Amino acid sequence: MKRRRRFEDLRFSTKLIVLFAVGVVLPLAVGTAWTFRFLDRETPRQIQTVQQHTLNQVGRNLDRIFEQLLNYTNLLALSTDVRNLVLTDMAAVPDFEKYRLVSAVIEVFSSVASSFVTEPTYVVVAGLDGTAFASWQFQGQRLQSLQDQPWFPDPDEAILERIYRLGVIDSFVESERVGDLFAVLRLIGVPGQRSPVGYVVVATPVSVIQSALSFDAGAVASRRWIETPDENIVATVTTTGPIAGDEPVISNSFALRFGGYTLREVTRSRDVLADVRSAQRRLLLVMGGVIVGFVAIAALLSLSMSRRLRELGLAAESVQRNRLDVVIDSDAHDEIGLLARAFHDMIERIRALVSEVYHEQDERRRLELKVLQNQINPHFLFNALHSIQTMASLSRAPNVAQMIGALSNILMQAVRNPQELVTLRTELEIVSSFAMIQKMRQGDLFELSVDVADALLDTLVPKFILQPIVENSIQHGLKDLNRRGTIDIAAEQTADRVHVSVRDNGRGFPVDAPADPEHFAATGEAIGLSNVHRRLALTFGDGYGIRVVSNGSGASVVLIVPTTADTGDGAVGVQ
Template sequence: MRGGDLISVRKKLMLILAGIVIVLGLFIGYCSYEYALNMVTENKKSEMADTINRIDININFWGLEVTRLAQRIVDGNIAGEAFEEQEAGQISHLNEWVSDYAHIIEAVSDIIILDTERNIRYHYLEGLDMLQDGRRLQECFEAAQSGLRGERWLGRGNSLYQGGEAVTLVKAIPMKEKDRMRGIVVIEINPEIFRSLLLSNQSLPISQYTFIVDKKGQILCTNRTVQPKWLEKIETTFQNGERSFILEWDQETYDVFGQYNGLTGWKTYSVVAVQDIFPQAAQLRGTIAMIVMLAVFAGLVAVTVLSCSITAPIRELSNAMKQVEQENFDIEIQSRRKDEIGHLITSFHYMVGKIRQLICEVYQKKIEQKNAEIRALQAQINPHFLYNTLDSINWMLIERDEQDISDVVISLGEILRYAVGGQNHLVPLGSEARYIESYLFIQKNRLEDRLNYQWELAEDTLDVLVPRLIMQPIVENAVIHGIEPLKKGGVILMKAWIEKEMLLIRVTDNGRGMNQEELEALREKISGTDEIENIGMRNIQRRMELTYGQEQAMEIESVQGEGATITLRMKVCRAV
């Protein structure tokens, strides 16, 4: 016995359902956690991308305002007036115009106009004429010279004339020839304005890095200290065309989002550790695990109740079947269930009732069989008595020299012995032919010259087995209905041959025959169930179907005035 056969159906059902509940619970829990984590992560990433986008928009806003200011100074003859000797009133007018515009742009900390000799032609912050960083001034002139028709953002560096740092915009003041530089306009912006952009647009994660980098890769402003090598790796990946990417650094994974500003050439980055995007992930995981455990426990309780409701009546049915095995057919299971198990119990009751009924019927048949055997033993005495009686009559006829009648009695005895003396259903065709020969001998003694018959049996057909008495009704019909009604009589031809592993027996007479209506009526009667007419022919058809399984085992053809032909087809079967 296999080990699995020792486990009850209830335990198997509970194990299967419990496994399904556990697997399903774990799968739903895992999918729920992954869905929530992905949804929150995508939202946080979207917030980070939106953050740097807002910062970039503000950079564009301040950049455009400062660029427009520089453009107005150069194109609005303000720079030209600064290069001419002006009276005090006119200089005051220039100061008033620049001061009003600079106050509108709160990010501007200083405006300076210098000629090519690096002399100050105009300074927004009066009294600060001491140069603080000569290299920064040289950088301003080089940037202006390289772009006579545009503005150049230098990024963060030392202020030219005031202490501290500033973000510088430089624009060349061209001469009338347009290909030479008359001087430059330097506008310095307080870098704290950009730091305020970072602080006002931070995302939720506390550990998020947000910083702005200029063209040279120098940080203009940041909310947290950024390591130079870290920044170099971010810059390299960003310059390769990736705007959103994963950064591995110090065994930690970061999500990086970058935005390039086309006006200034600066880049804004937002960087956050993956584990800090959703810090409540561990708490969510624990909550989902608890919910899954509770759901699995509830599912197991439901599985137990369900398995008991299914297996209890099955166990009761199994016990009842054991009672039936012990020949207790009066067992009955009380159940009001209307489901499949209820139908099963109903079927069990029906089966037990049928078994009880069949037992009674078998018992009754056994009694009847015994009675039939007794009657059969008694009936065997009667044929023996008939054989002896016919034998006595035959000797009496011989003594009186009645040889013709004696031959008829002998033929009758052979017919009787063949008809009731054999127990085999199938007999060789040769034996069947001898029986028919005895029958025709009797009929010829009655009809004399009006009846003639011929045999054409192939040699290889004589040992083929055929149903007993299969030809007698056909030959009898040929004599009675075909030959006897004619005064001139007729001939009956009996042929047998083998064709394609099939035995064909054909009986043909040249007697009265049948018209088409009579032929169709005969065919219908043979295939019908009428027990009064054509019993012999219908018996042949039925026996052929039962023995060989052929629906068209017998074929009947007839023409009125020319006779009839009946052909039997059966499989070749020989005695072993």
């Protein structure tokens, strides 16, 4: 919890930088480090795979060259014309026979070379003592005769151990001009004889082999060579520079199909990884630039936001010090702008509410003074009425005394009782006093009767709620009636409600008049009944009010109130 509070105490710009470092820079750094490590491990492996595919293709090309040389050599060694040339004593035959033999061999050379040979090739047919019977070079589809002389020293006895051999020779008669040759030597045998009578040599310049080995490795130090079974090097190609023996390298090999030769290639690892390191450095520079740019933009944004938030904070502190004259002017449409305008509107509303409260308090003080002043007048009025009632009693005018007593009772309930709700008992006392005054004014016009159970006398009703109904019955229902009127007040409880009814035997409402309190309120008729209905609905809620029942023999107004009762200590309970 302390860490959270310390973080919350930081400035907004610092929080933004910390969040950026934790949420962006740290994962990016970890991901970059993992990627670099993955590249360091996988790049040599991938490059080795690619180089192996390339080396395989080179090896297949070399196999094709070797296969051409072998096929050419085998066809010549097995040719009858070549064998006849070797077996014939050239010194003992006529010239035309020599010409025929040589022409036949040239025909064999030409036909075989045109079918198999695509590289510069040298052909020699010689005896076991090294004497060349015929030698040609085939290049560019042209067959040219070479010098008719021994072309390398006498072969040793090991040449007779195998039918053919592959290797590099450097004692060819044309070696000074064409350099070393890669040659295939094939013994010439005679059917029925185990001893060979000569051999055929088919050779191609080592430069052709090196051309097949050549490659463009760029700035990477690489070496490619052909190795014999006894680890001698036949041909080699190197790029860029030498590779030290203790340097780590990426190595590949390909086993050639002929001669037991192996094609090998090595590449210096640090040269391969140099490109990766260069790419990593460029990536780091780009990432650094992006991070610096983002930090700069974030700093500018955070400073702008911090300044605006600081202004809002200072304005809030001013409001806290009861200074409501703060003015915040912001035309921005972002979240802070919306907050600033909302804060400004809130200050305006607070200022208006404070002004309203001030005026209400001033009005309340004025009304309180007026109430205190008016309390003197009712006190004087009650004293005066009491004096008049005493004098009427002394003057033997009991009716006047009773009328003044009833009026005093009504005025006392109206002025001195501040409660909005009174018990049904108190309300019936008010109605009785009112009815007494009306009977003294209009004579013995009606009779008031009350039939309410004692259990319902504590039911709470709005003050002066029955008086308008009784007054309406006297002035409208019983007026000009040719018989004595009656007003009956009764109450009964049903479920959670109490029904208080005021019934008279007067004329009732017109037959075509709807007995609906809402109709009275809309048309302006029976305003007293409409007010009673609205007071009950406002006091107790929807579902409470009056119900009017009218017929030819009178009218009945039923007040519907909840079964609430005064518990005696000022609280309200439910019966």
